[in-house]
Amino acid sequence: MKAMVIIPTYNEAAALPTLLDRLLQFTPEFHLLVVDDNSPDGTGRLAAEYAARNETISILHRPGKLGLGTAYLDGFRHALAAGFDAIFEMDADHSHNPRHLPALLDALENGADMAIGSRYVNGVRVENWPFRRLLLSRFANIYVNLASGLPASLVTDATSGYRGYRREVLEAID
Known part of the structure; x- marks a missing residue:
């Protein structure tokens, strides 16, 4: 390709x-x-x-x-x-x-x-992020997985x- x-x-x-x-x-x-x-x-x-x-x-x-x-x-x-x-x-x-x-x-x-x-394949792998931003990212991923019906194991970092x-x-x- x-x-x-x-x-x-x-x-x-x-x-x-x-x-x-x-x-x-x-x-x-x-x-x-x-x-x-x-x-x-x-x-x-x-x-x-x-x-x-x-x-x-x-x-x-x-x-x-x-x-x-x-x-x-x-x-x-x-x-x-x-x-x-x-x-x-x-x-x-x-x-x-x-x-x-x-x-x-x-x-x-x-x-x-x-x-x-993904930043989250083997646990959290982000640097210099405030805790609030990390939390927002995690909740956004949970929301996307729930809304799309995709398993969290398939899309770990939407x-x-x-x-x-x-x-x-x-x-x-x-």
């Missing part, structure tokens, strides 16, 4: 170089799309410098701070138009470990429509922003 990782950014100049280096290390066959919302700290310029040195990195410059949701939508449209079969979303702030992307891709290649990088989709899923909901 041809894979792309979408990375929305706004003021992530301090975090982006390390993230891109780690992605290139763990997923050299993946393509990376940085969607930058005209970051005043130069994130877009940094991403463009990386893209100039590596053909698997591209940048989508947006005119201003348009938000995370629309950044993903623009990234999904770009990935679909470019013919990618597996499309991933991840944060630029190092809250998602690039080392796990091959396992998420493997799940899609083996028939899953969506793969979620609120995770570290996901991969088969192109057919994104095409069906577009």
Whole structure:
């Protein structure tokens, strides 16, 4: 499967170089799309410098701070138009470990429509979260499982922003 990782950014100049280096290390066959919302700290310029040195990195410059949701939508449209079969979303702030992307891709290649990088597979694995945020995340997961009828063992982290989709899923909901 041809894979792309979408990375929305706004003021992530301090975090982006390390993230891109780690992605290139763990997923050299993946393509990376940085969607930058005209970051005043130069994130877009940094991403463009990386893209100039590596053909698997591209940048989508947006005119201003348009938000995370629309950044993903623009990234999904770009990935679909470019013919990618597996499309991933991840944060630029190092809250998602690039080392796990091959396992998420493997799940899609083996028939899953969506793969979620869960923070809770082997117990709680979040850092620097206030207890209130952790509690809210846990209750949101319980609610999603109850509302959807899915067993908690199947979807352990419905609120995770570290996901991969088969192109057919994104095409069906577009």
